[in-house]
Amino acid sequence: MDEIAFLSRKILDLNKQLIESEKAKSRFLSLIASELNNPMTTLLGMIPHLAPPRGDSHEAIFELIHEEALLLDSRIQNLLAASEIEGGKLHITYALIDPKVLLEEAMKGFKYRIKAKNITITVESSLRDPIVSDPKKLYLILKNVLANACDYGIANGVVSVNIAQSGSFIIVAIKNQGYKPNVEYKTQLFTRFAHGPEGAHGLGLGLSIARELCELLDGSIDYDADDTTVTFTIILPFNTMPPDSKAFGSNEFLFEPFDDAIEL
């Protein structure tokens, strides 16, 4: 026990230097994220109004601008999410949701990339009813994993999404055709600023956010790969409680008295 205590102190000390060096970076990211968010919202709201008629010579330019704006927005949203996670400020709000609707919404964010790579996305769901979860967080999880599948999936390929209930869990499997992620250990893939084989896509924040948010929702995320496909599996608890936002998650406390509790 003494040795553990000694070693733990040592780690704590070393870790402090590491945290200090990362602190400036984190603070900077959270600052720029909120500074960028407002103008971005305006841009995204206005750009669609400038859409030229079909066949117009400016259509390609418009699509490029819209695509880049959407991409920039999802990066900013990820930076914001990362700084919220790091700040411990995420609160869970439960609501009734249909994951299929969230997926369709998420796809809109990179419809041009899907078109350019000619990727076919299929969504199958065997869920009969809507599920209870946090819509904003689940949206961000799905968007990031789906974006990853489209980025690393082969051109003209298929990305298939399967949503099913298994016991007390909801399982979302997102499968793309492509190569195995080029990492030594699985956890590396969910690490911030980790790069894929070609290091070409994004900041590597997406999957680390997906993992953090899954854990926050008491779920998990993992992936499996064979020679031709990569499948990311998101496992979330299947909540059956009525989505009363106040009572859910805290109901145990609301209804169980602390009468005979110890007071410290």
Place this chain on the structure above:
Amino acid sequence: MIQGSSTFIHVGQIHVDTSPFAISTILGSCVAVCLYDRTLGIGGMNHYLLPFWNGNGLQSPKFGNISIPKLIESMLSRGASIKTIEAKIFGGASMNITATETMMIGQKNILVAKEILNEYKIAIVAEDVGGQNGRKIQFDIERGKVLLKYTSRSDCEIGR
């Protein structure tokens, strides 16, 4: 009876509020640090899963050495003073008997809380840590008191 509203915090969350307010959580091997500034009636609680951030992934407050300094900073930014803050720590149970020898997550979680609080010169005025039972706690910021109940094993699944 708790006055005012209350909130429940999960792993990786930090909540700081002013009286009257109550913060509650469920703990297994996780640890929650409750800080209280008696003079201003400001209180805060965190809930962390693991002792150390390892330099990978986000600097999430699910790690003790990220979460505790953040909790202290949030208290200070609300106007609390280090001199008048006192701490109470809970949790750090050994949930999995077979893993205790190698992992000792609970013990390390407790240690990290004590080390960091000591470093900030914040006195620990009460604690209920270790053991093999999960805990449900409710921190009443109005009175600066924490109500504690031990949980059955099945409940601990939620608290990790």
